[in-house]
Amino acid sequence: MGRGSDGGRRGGWRRHLNAALALITSGLVVGAALVGSVPTVPPLGAAFDPLTGVWQMTAGASVAHSMTLTAGVSHDVTVSFDAGGVPTITAATDADAMYAEGYVTARYRLLEMDLERRLGEGTLSAVLGPSALASDELQLSLGLTRTAQAEWDSLGPSSPQRQLLVAYSKGVNLAMSQMEAGHQLPAAMTLLDYRPAPWTPVDTLVVQGDLTEELDYTTSPADMALLERSLGPTRTAAWFPVTPTTPQAPYDPGPYVAAPLVPIRAVIPGTTPTPGVAVPPAPGRSSVRSSALGSGPLSGAQRAEAASLMGWIGRLTTTVRHYGASNNWVVAPSRSANGQALLANDPHLPQTLPSVWYEVAIDTPDLRLAGVEAPGLPGILLGRNDRVAWGFTDTQNQATLLYRETLSASNPSYYRWRGRWHALRTVSYHIAVAGGASVNYPVRISVHGPLVHLPGGTYALWWAGDLPNQDLLALVGLWHARDAVQVRAALQHWTAPTQNIAYADSAGHVGIIAPGVYPETAHGVPWLPLSGTGADDVVGTIPPRAVPQVADPAVGYAVSANQRPVTAAYPYYIGTVYDFFDPGYRALTISSRLAATTAATTATMASIETDLGDRLAVTLTGPLVAAVRASGAASSASGRAALALLTHWNGTMSSSSGAAALYWTWLGDYARDVFGPWWSATHVPVATDANLAISPATDAALVMDLETWSTRPTPGTALTLPDGRSRSAAAVMAQAFTQAVAHLTRQEGPPVAWRWDHLQSRQFASLTNAPALGYGPRGSGGDAFTPDAADGFPIAGTGPSWREIIALGRARPGTTPATSTGVYPGGQSENPLSPWYETWVTTWWDGRSHPLPNPARPARPIATWELRP
Amino acid sequence: MTVHAPRTAVVTHGRGPRYLARAALELVGATAVVWIALGWGAWWVTLVVGVVVGFTVRRTRRAWVVGVGAGLLGWGLPLAWRALGAPVGGAARDISSLMGYSVAGVALLVTLVVGGALGACGTWLGRAARAYRPSRHGSASSR
The missing domain is CATH 1.20.5 (Single alpha-helices involved in coiled-coils or other helix-helix interfaces)
Incomplete structure (x- = not known):
C-alpha cells in the first residue's frame, strides 16, 4: 500500500x-x-447493490394501489385486492382469469412456485448445491416430469385444460419479467444467484405432482418388510393388521358393490414393456442375491442394504407421508339451524410461511369461485362456486407398491417378466449442481416403474402418482358444477392422489366420495414387496361406482378424517392400518359432535375444527386411573396430585392442561414399555428406518394396539415379554404412570406447574428455513388425534393449513343466512416485509377466520390492477 | 511573473479550508457517481471510481479518504435514503436470516464492506498505477 x-x-x-x-x-x-x-x-456486488440487490425487497413489499398494464389478455381484466391481500379477478373469459391469476400469484409467491417446480423436476441442486442432490435424484427417478410431460402431450390443442395452463403460464411469465426488470425478484433468488426460467404448463403439472407425492407416496412396503423380518410374520400381522380392531366411523358403511375391477388406462411413462426374449443377449444366472427384504434375521450387510434402500426411498423426508391428518365433513339442511347445507374442511399439511395456499376469488361469465389455490396451479383447489362447495382430505389408501425385479446376471439391462427377458428402458439426466460438479444420472425403468438398485437386490416402484392423470379436467368440472350430480360426474376423471372429496350443493345435497386409482393385484401381499415376475402385477382399479362414497346420508352428516372410509366388509383391498389410514379418533370425535346437534351452525363447525378433544385419551384415561389406583402407583404426593389431574380430566388437550401433559408423556412411556422389549429382542432396525421407531404420535397401528389391549383381553400381544413372562396391561400402565410422573416432575416441577404447552408447540417455518422468517415455536394445544391437529411432537410443523366453512342454499324464512369463511395461518405475500406476510397467523391461532370473498360482490378494494389487451 | 509557493507551503495550506473543501467536493462527486451507477446495477463502477480517484488525486491520504469514502457512502447513503420510507431494519434482519445469521447487522455490514472494499481496491490500484506515471523529469513517479 x-x-x-x-x-x-x-x-x-x-x-x-x-x-x-x-x-x-x-x-x-x-x-x-x-x-x-x-x-x-452469492456474487456480493450484484447481491448487495443497495439499489438493485437484495435490499429491493423493501420495494417489493409495498402494494401498488393502482396499476394498469398491458398483458396478453383478450379483454380487460380487473384484479381487486381486499385488505388481506385476497384478489378478486373479474374477467370476460376463463382463460383471461387464469392469466391474471398466474400473474398475481407469481407477484406474491414466485419463490414458492419456483422451489416447488424445482423440487418436482429435480433441479434444486442447481440453486441449493450438493445438499439437494439426493432429493433431485429421487425426483428424477420417480419421474414427476416424465408424467407431467405425458399429461401435457395428451392434451389436444382445443382442450380447455391446455388453454387454462397456457394462460396461467403466460401470466406467471409476465410477472416474472416485470419483477426481473424492476429488480424485484425474491431476495432468496438474489442470494442464490439465479433467475427463474420461464414458467411452462409442464411446470404447473409438476407442481400438481408434488402435491400428489406429498399425499400418497409412501415407503410402507419396505417398512413392513423390515418389521416382518424382525418381528416375524405372525406378530407383524397381529400388531399391524390390515383392518382396524378399534371402533371406527367409516363414512361409507355399505352395503357395497362388488363389481369387477376396471383396467387402469393410463400408463406410467417408460413402463411399456420392451419386446421380450427367451434368452437375454448374454445369458446368465440372476445376479440378484437374497433380498434385504426377504425373510429371516437381518445380517449386518443386509441391514446396511436395507438402510440404503430406506435412505433412497425416503430421501424426501418432508414429502414422504406415513401419517395424515385432515378433516372435512358435510351437514345436510335437515341438521342445520337455518336449513342451509354446511361444509367444513381443514386439510392438515405442512404449515409454512408462506402458506401452501393462496386465497383467490374469480368471477367470469362461466365461473364464480372463491377459495384457495396451490401456488402454481390455476383456479382453486378448495372452496366453492355459487352453487356447490367442496373440500379434500387424503384417502390414504396404499398407492405405492414395491416390486422385486430379477436382473440378468450377464446383462443387467434385462429383467425377467412373464417368463421372458425384457430390456430396461433408460432415461438419462444431467443434474447441475451449484458449487459442485454436475452429475449424470441414469434412471432405469421396468414394466413396474423406476428402479432402485441396491447391493442385495433391485426393486421397482409402482406409484399411482406416476400415472398421467386428468385431475385438472376434474377440477374444471368442479368449478363449473351446478349440483351434486355434476360434482360426482366431474370427479370420474380424478386419478391421484385419491381424496375424500366432501361436497354440498345449493339444493341441499351433501356427500363424500373418494375417486381415483386404487391399485389391485391379482396375487401377492401388496403391503410387502411383490414379485416382479408378473404374477403380482396391478390388474386394475376399483370401478368408480364402487369407490368409497356416501350421498345424502340418512343421519344428515358425513365425516372424513383420513380414517378407513369403509368397513371390513368392503370387497376390495385399499390398504392397511400402517399404509396408512388414520386410527380414526378425529373422525369419531367429529362424528359424535355432529350427532349431538340437530341445529348446526357455522359456529358449531368452527368449534369442531378447533376441537382439542383426544378420543384415545378419553378411552384410555379410565383404565389408566383404575390401574394406578389398584397398583398403588400414586402413593407419593406428586403421584396423588398427578392422579387427581387425570381423574377430573375430559381428554381435552388444551394448552394449559396439566393432565394433557401427563397423559401424553404417559402414552409415550406406555408404548415404549409395551413394545420396547420386543423391538430390542427382535432387533427392529429403527436406526435403519426411523419410521419404525415406537412413536404413538406417528404410528397408527401401535396406538390402536394399545387401545385394544388396554380395554379388552387380547391374546398374542406385546404385553407378553419375549422371554415368555406375561404382564397385564394394568401393570404396564401403572408402571408407565410412575415413569411419566417422575419424568415430568424432573422436567417441569410439581404437578401444579405442568402445562401441555410447555411440552407441545407449533411452528410455521419459513420455506427458506431462515429462522427469523418463520413463526414460533409457540406453545399450543392439540395433538395428532385432536380435530385441531398438531402433527409432530414436541414441535408440530403440520396442522390445519386452511380452515373453510361454507354454507350453501337458502336459509329458512326467519333465519339468517350463514357467512362462508376461511383462514390459513399466514398471509398472501411471501415477502417477509409485506403487510400481507403474516396477516392471518393470529386470526388462525385464535380460532377465528374471515369471510370468503364473494366474487359477485367484492369487498371495497384497497388496490385495483387493470390488465389490458 | 507567477510565483509558485514552495511545496512545504502547499502542504501546510492543503489542510486548510480549501483543502477540505476540495476533498469534500471530490468525495461528493465520487459518491454521486457510485450512487447513480448502483441504480443501474453497475456495482463495479465503485472500483472504477476508486481507480480514478487513486490515480488522479495528488495527495495520498486524500485519495484514500475519497476513494474509500465514496465506496462506503455510495453504498450506505442509498440505504439510508431508502430507510426514510421503507423498513430497511426489517430487511436487514430478513436478509441476514436468509444468509444464516441471526444478527440483523450482518447484511448491513456486508453491504458496507463490499462498497468500502471496492472503493479501497480501486484506490489502491489507482495509486499503484500512479507510481508508474512518468514524472516531470521523465521517470516513473509515485505521485
Missing part, C-alpha cells in the same frame, strides 16, 4: 510489489463481488 505522502520515489521492487499486491487483492475482491462462491456466498 502506498505511504502517507505523495512525495518521494520508491525503489523499483517496492513499486512492483505494491502493484502486484493491489492487483491480487483487487482481483480477489472483484472475484467475490462478481461470482461469489455459489451456493454459500
